[in-house]
Amino acid sequence: MKNNRRRFLQGITAGGGALFFSVPASASNSAEYFPGWPDRVGLLMDLSLCIGCRKCEEACKAANQLPPLRTPLEDLSIFERERRTDAENYTVVNRYANPQPDRPPVYVKEQCMHCEEPACASACLVGALSKSPEGAVIYNKNICLGCRYCMIACPFNIPAYEYFNPTSPQVRKCTLCHERISRQETPACAKICPNEAITFGKKSELIDLAREKIRNHPGKYQNHLYGVSEAGGTSWLYLSELPFERLGFPADLGTKPFPEFTRGFLSMVPAVFVIWPALLGGLYAFTQSRKRPETAEQRNQANQSNPA
Amino acid sequence: MSAWILERVCNGVPPRTYLRQLITPFNLAAGLIVLLGCPFLVWRYLQGLGVVTHASNDQPWGLFLAWGLFSGVPLASTGFLLASAVYLFGMKHYYPLLRPAVLTGFIGYFFAVVYLLVDLGMPWRLPYPMIRSFGTGSVMFLVAWHVALYLSTQFVEFCPAIFEWLGADRFRRWALRVTIGATIFGVILSTLHQSALGALFLLAPGKLHPLWYSPYLPLLFFISSIFAGLSMVIVESALVSRYLPQRVGLKSLQSLDPLTLGLGKGAALALVTYFAMKWIALAHGHHWALLNTGYGWWFLVEVFGFVLVPSFLFLAGVRKENARLVRWTAVFTIVGVIANRFTVSMFAFNWKLPHREFFYWKELIIVASIVAIEVLTYRWIVNRLPVHKEHPRYPGAH
Ligand code: SF4
Numbered sequence: 093m094k095n096n097r098r099r100f101l102q103g104i105t106a107g108g109g110a111l112f113f114s115v116p117a118s119a120s121n122s123a124e125y126f127p128g129w130p131d132r133v134g135l136l137m138d139l140s141l142c143i144g145c146r147k148c149e150e151a152c153k154a155a156n157q158l159p160p161l162r163t164p165l166e167d168l169s170i171f172e173r174e175r176r177t178d179a180e181n182y183t184v185v186n187r188y189a190n191p192q193p194d195r196p197p198v199y200v201k202e203q204c205m206h207c208e209e210p211a212c213a214s215a216c217l218v219g220a221l222s223k224s225p226e227g228a229v230i231y232n233k234n235i236c237l238g239c240r241y242c243m244i245a246c247p248f249n250i251p252a253y254e255y256f257n258p259t260s261p262q263v264r265k266c267t268l269c270h271e272r273i274s275r276q277e278t279p280a281c282a283k284i285c286p287n288e289a290i291t292f293g294k295k296s297e298l299i300d301l302a303r304e305k306i307r308n309h310p311g312k313y314q315n316h317l318y319g320v321s322e323a324g325g326t327s328w329l330y331l332s333e334l335p336f337e338r339l340g341f342p343a344d345l346g347t348k349p350f351p352e353f354t355r356g357f358l359s360m361v362p363a364v365f366v367i368w369p370a371l372l373g374g375l376y377a378f379t380q381s382r383k384r385p386e387t388a389e390q391r392n393q394a395n396q397s398n399p400a
Numbered sequence: 401m402s403a404w405i406l407e408r409v410c411n412g413v414p415p416r417t418y419l420r421q422l423i424t425p426f427n428l429a430a431g432l433i434v435l436l437g438c439p440f441l442v443w444r445y446l447q448g449l450g451v452v453t454h455a456s457n458d459q460p461w462g463l464f465l466a467w468g469l470f471s472g473v474p475l476a477s478t479g480f481l482l483a484s485a486v487y488l489f490g491m492k493h494y495y496p497l498l499r500p501a502v503l504t505g506f507i508g509y510f511f512a513v514v515y516l517l518v519d520l521g522m523p524w525r526l527p528y529p530m531i532r533s534f535g536t537g538s539v540m541f542l543v544a545w546h547v548a549l550y551l552s553t554q555f556v557e558f559c560p561a562i563f564e565w566l567g568a569d570r571f572r573r574w575a576l577r578v579t580i581g582a583t584i585f586g587v588i589l590s591t592l593h594q595s596a597l598g599a600l601f602l603l604a605p606g607k608l609h610p611l612w613y614s615p616y617l618p619l620l621f622f623i624s625s626i627f628a629g630l631s632m633v634i635v636e637s638a639l640v641s642r643y644l645p646q647r648v649g650l651k652s653l654q655s656l657d658p659l660t661l662g663l664g665k666g667a668a669l670a671l672v673t674y675f676a677m678k679w680i681a682l683a684h685g686h687h688w689a690l691l692n693t694g695y696g697w698w699f700l701v702e703v704f705g706f707v708l709v710p711s712f713l714f715l716a717g718v719r720k721e722n723a724r725l726v727r728w729t730a731v732f733t734i735v736g737v738i739a740n741r742f743t744v745s746m747f748a749f750n751w752k753l754p755h756r757e758f759f760y761w762k763e764l765i766i767v768a769s770i771v772a773i774e775v776l777t778y779r780w781i782v783n784r785l786p787v788h789k790e791h792p793r794y795p796g797a798h
């Protein structure tokens with residue numbers, strides 16, 4: 093019996109270590125720092141040009157086969173409440189009052205930022221969300237379980253859920269018009285914008301363009317291009333005249349890519365699988381040898397004190 | 401054959417008598433609660449999660465997970481704790497509590513999965529992370545694998561009791577042989593997924609209130625699972641010996657008080673460690689100023705009221721050899737752990753958002769109904785299987 097036990101112990105120790113070493117080891121790999129694909133696209137939004145017409149919302153719904161707008165474009169009462177994205181609205185435009193009394197309010201279009209190293213993708217336990225080489229963070233509805241951890245993780249509060257779909261509820265969010273991009277087309281929102289507030293292009297070129305705008309209009313813009321480094325960088329970039337924290341942008345994100353926050357924990361996992369069996373096996377061996385009664389008398393005593 | 405089954409199901413009494421015995425106030429109340437929840441459950445599967453929850457995109461996790469997963473799993477650490485005490489630390493005198501603890505653990509994990517099946521958008525895809533697609537960079541992936549593996553491990557650990565009940569000698573011997581291996585495997589899995597539940601929130605630094613967000617979250621979750629599990633063993637053994645004394649061996653009944661005191665001592669130690677860790681985590685984040693806010697007061701209530709106070713009470717109970725005090729303190733400690741998990745997964749989450757909804761009353765009804773099923777299942781097993789008392793055919797095996 094004792095021998096058998098020991099043999100099993102060794103087996104499970106080695107087997108467990110091997111089995112688990114492979115899985116979480118690759119886990120830590122996939123959380124490796126990744127500076128982004130070189131030719132990826134992006135969108136630059138100049139908030140000073142947005143007039144709040146919500147045509148982008150309408151175009152987005154059409155491009156993604158979402159139900160049409162519930163509030164018509166002319167109805168400005170929609171701006172009285174700050175909205176967030178939901179399963180029917182991949183993008184929303186919100187209005188923020190301008191602190192300078194004589195200046196017009198500022199409109200902000202909000203949608204998935206398409207992070208370079210998305211929190212949502214590193215949250216997903218089946219890899220249903222992933223960053224494509226072109227730049228879009230895309231969703232695979234065929235494997236998603238509906239755990240909604242991606243929604244917990246997204247620092248911009250973007251992904252939404254089809255709570256009233258009992259059979260195939262999906263996580264819904266902006267797709268960056270991934271299919272149109274693959275066909276060399278412009279995303280619907282950028283294309284429709286009547287005031288050219290949204291520019292679509294290679295991200296590297298957009299950064300240059302935005303910096304040039306800041307330089308050419310001294311004092312006009314904030315000297316900060318939102319999205320270059322936030323949460324490790326995003327595909328959407330924003331230029332603004334007002335400080336971003338006044339416009340509903342999360343201002344405390346830092347520059348660390350979100351997968352880094354769990355990387356330390358995940359890389360500890362294989363170590364536990366190697367160290368624990370050894371430690372616990374040793375402990376077991378130790379307590380066994382300590383407990384082994386020496387003489388018949390002691391054995392008797394031990395048996396008596398052992399509750400059956 | 402059918403007589404054999406009937407005998408086991410009816411627990412050795414004639415079926416008619418058995419059915420009559422079933423009608424007790426307790427059973428009626430439990431049955432009513434279960435019935436109450438059923439229409440809501442059906443509704444949820446017919447119309448989607450949104451009809452029984454707030455359907456909030458900001459607060460996607462509600463009561464099902466806060467209760468079933470984040471509170472249920474630490475409270476189910478009983479099996480892992482007692483198994484390591486008995487097998488690894490050689491504390492053989494806790495042996496009478498081992499099987500009850502493994503059963504509590506198994507049922508806790510089993511029902512954590514049940515709550516998940518209610519909460520998941522597409523529950524039938526539950527095995528996907530095991531067989532279809534591997535999100536290896538995700539903490540949730542780790543949780544999924546570990547809960548599945550640990551559930552199986554606990555089942556293996558509980559198998560001897562099942563085979564004794566069924567009288568399957570050969571299987572019983574096989575099952576006994578793998579106990580040590582299963583125990584060690586179980587300890588590893590438990591260490592990791594108890595802490596992984598905390599690590600889930602590491603990904604939401606801006607959303608979880610800084611008083612609770614900390615790189616130490618995994619460690620804090622692990623340590624608190626220790627006193628959670630020990631308290632559960634104390635409470636569970638007290639309840640069973642009080643309400644089902646015929647199912648507990650006489651010897652175990654007599655030795656329960658000293659064992660309770662021992663468990664209380666262990667819980668006190670874990671609580672004190674946790675108390676210290678909480679302050680280390682706070683100091684690490686330099687969030688002292690936040691203590692004088694609403695959240696800060698709740699933090700202090702939690703750390704002093706639900707951690708330091710019970711640790712003193714446990715110690716007092718142990719010193720005065722007052723098992724009753726230890727038992728009530730254990731109840732209090734369990735409440736504290738649940739409060740902590742609710743805080744992290746709901747109350748302190750999204751603390752910056754102006755409007756928040758935590759959970760809907762319909763969720764509460766469904767949870768109550770599942771809890772009733774949990775209790776009934778537990779009692780059904782305890783009433784039949786040699787859990788608290790050794791099987792007459794296998795004396796000394798337990
Ligand atoms: S903004 Fe949110 S949903 Fe979009 S890629 Fe980033 S983490 Fe994912």
Ligand code: SF4
Nearest residue numbers: 216236237239240242
């Ligand atoms: S809800 Fe779907 S996409 Fe989001 S983390 Fe869960 S499985 Fe992945």
